[in-house]
Amino acid sequence: MGFECKICGVDDKASINFLGKKICKECISKITNTETDTVLDYEYYKANIKEMWLDYITN
Template sequence: MYCSVCRENKKEGIKFLNAHICKDCLNAITKTRVEDAEYEYYMYTIKNILKECQTNY
């Protein structure tokens, strides 16, 4: 399945609303602290997933 975070095809992961998040990205997201450089990217990506979900309902 296509991961909405890293944009790669990876089978293992979770379905979050209408998006697939692979196991690697899920682990990275849960370990990211607010101070980390990746934090803004993950927040932006999750915000877009939420927006997309709202427009589909």
């Protein structure tokens, strides 16, 4: 089983499992530190998490 981050694609053994998908530590840090007024970054991470959530509840 690979450790490829669902958001950035980096192979990171220290990634976490979030709704059955892997997220690397760097992306977790970016997600938790992104301000909502940084619209492009905020929307990017929100869309990725929404996709993971929808995939999780439909499978």
